[in-house]
Amino acid sequence: MLNYKELDTLFDHILNEFSKADLENWLAFDAEREMLERLQDGETVITHHSITVTKLFDAREIFLAEPWVDDIYTLAA
């Protein structure tokens, strides 16, 4: 039979030993474990690396279409 009064403080002590870094490590381990389980079960897991693209502002991209632009296509057709 468990003694909940004794376990009460023991629980808090053990839990508080887990720092932010420890929790992050465990969550990363758990996520990887879940993914491996899915792979073992035959599920296809698509992973991708997201590359941050630096968006360059180029003033030449912004221009107002000249009224004659449409006419070029009309002529070409």
Next chain:
Amino acid sequence: MQRVTLKDKAFLVGYHTQEWRETKVLEKPISCDASNAWLGIGYYFWSEIEFAHYWGQDFKKHRTGCYDIYSAYLDIANCINAVFDEEGYFFFRKKVEIAILHFLNNGQDVSLKKVHRFLAENVWQKMGVTGIIYDDIPTNPRIKNRVYSEIPDLYYKKRIQIVIFDLGNIFKFSIVLEEQT
């Protein structure tokens, strides 16, 4: 709940459902996958054979069309009994909430399932807790017309599960019903 005594020690009888294996009978229970382990990774049992059948019919026969039910004697002396023990229930509830707060205070937003898995692996067993007895929600999404109660939505039966973290607390594991449909 069925109890047995073996060498002056009391055990709870639990039922474990697995997909039918044509050529072999399991010698030990199968540990639940992380994704399904709602109370943490361990060996899951039903306290009543009725629910073991439902589990088999709904989730354990998609490959072969049949399921097997095993029984075992479970040493629950050091399990948190959150079903019938008031102190156990409130202890369990409070500690789960404290664990969720601990994650949140450390900038981690986690699901309840992950918290249970974390506790099972990192806290409960270090404290000498060998398992948890808890009642699952009394519905089953796979078979919508399953009758749990003569009065709709009045679920008078607790659908009790026991998770045992270590094989060392599971005895007399054996097959009870084979090739069920």
